[in-house]
Amino acid sequence: MTAYIVFQRESTIDQQALDRYMERADGTLATHDVQALVDYGRHEVLEGPPVEGVVILAFPDAAAAKDWYLGEEYQEVVKNRFQGAIYRAVLVDGVDAGTLH
Template sequence: MSAYVIFIREKTNDPEELKIYSSKAPAGLAGHPVKPLAMYGTHEVIEGPQVEGAALLEFPSFEEAKAWYSSPAYQDALKHRLKGGTYRGIIIEGVSIESNKK
C-alpha cells in the first residue's frame, strides 16, 4: 500500500542551509522508488497556523518511505534542512481503493 511523506516548512531560519539542502536532497532520492507529488508550490492554509510551504512525496510502501528517510544520503542532506528551517515531517500510509468502497 502506498505511503506518503509530508514535510511542512513552518519557518525559514537560515536560507543558506536550505540552499545546501536543496543541492544535496536529489542525491538522497537516487535509488528509491519515490514520486514527488507537490513541492512547495502555491498553497492556502485552510486550518491551523500559517506555513511557508509543504512537500508531498509518494512511496510504494510505508517501509520504503522509512528506508529513504533513514538512508545515509538523505540523512546527509537532512541535517542542512533542519538547520535551515523549522519543519514538521510525517509518514502516512495510504488507503486501498477497496477500503474506500466500504
C-alpha cells in the same frame, strides 16, 4: 500500500543552510522508488498556523519511505534542513481507492 511523507516548512531560520539542503536533497531520491506529488506549489492554509511550503512524496510502502528517510545519504543531507528551517514531517499510509473512514 502506498505511503506518503508530508513535509511542511513552518519557518526559515538560515537561508544558506536551507539552500545547501535544497541543492542536495533531490539526489538522495535517485535510487529509490518515489514520486513527488507536491513540491512547494501554490498552497492555501485552511486550518492552523501558516506554512511556507509543502512537499508530498509517495513511496510503495512505509518501509520504502523509511529506507529513504533513515538512510545514510539522506541523513547526511537533512542536517542542513534542520539548521535551515523548522519543518514538520509525517509518514502516513494511504488508503485503497474509494475507502474513507
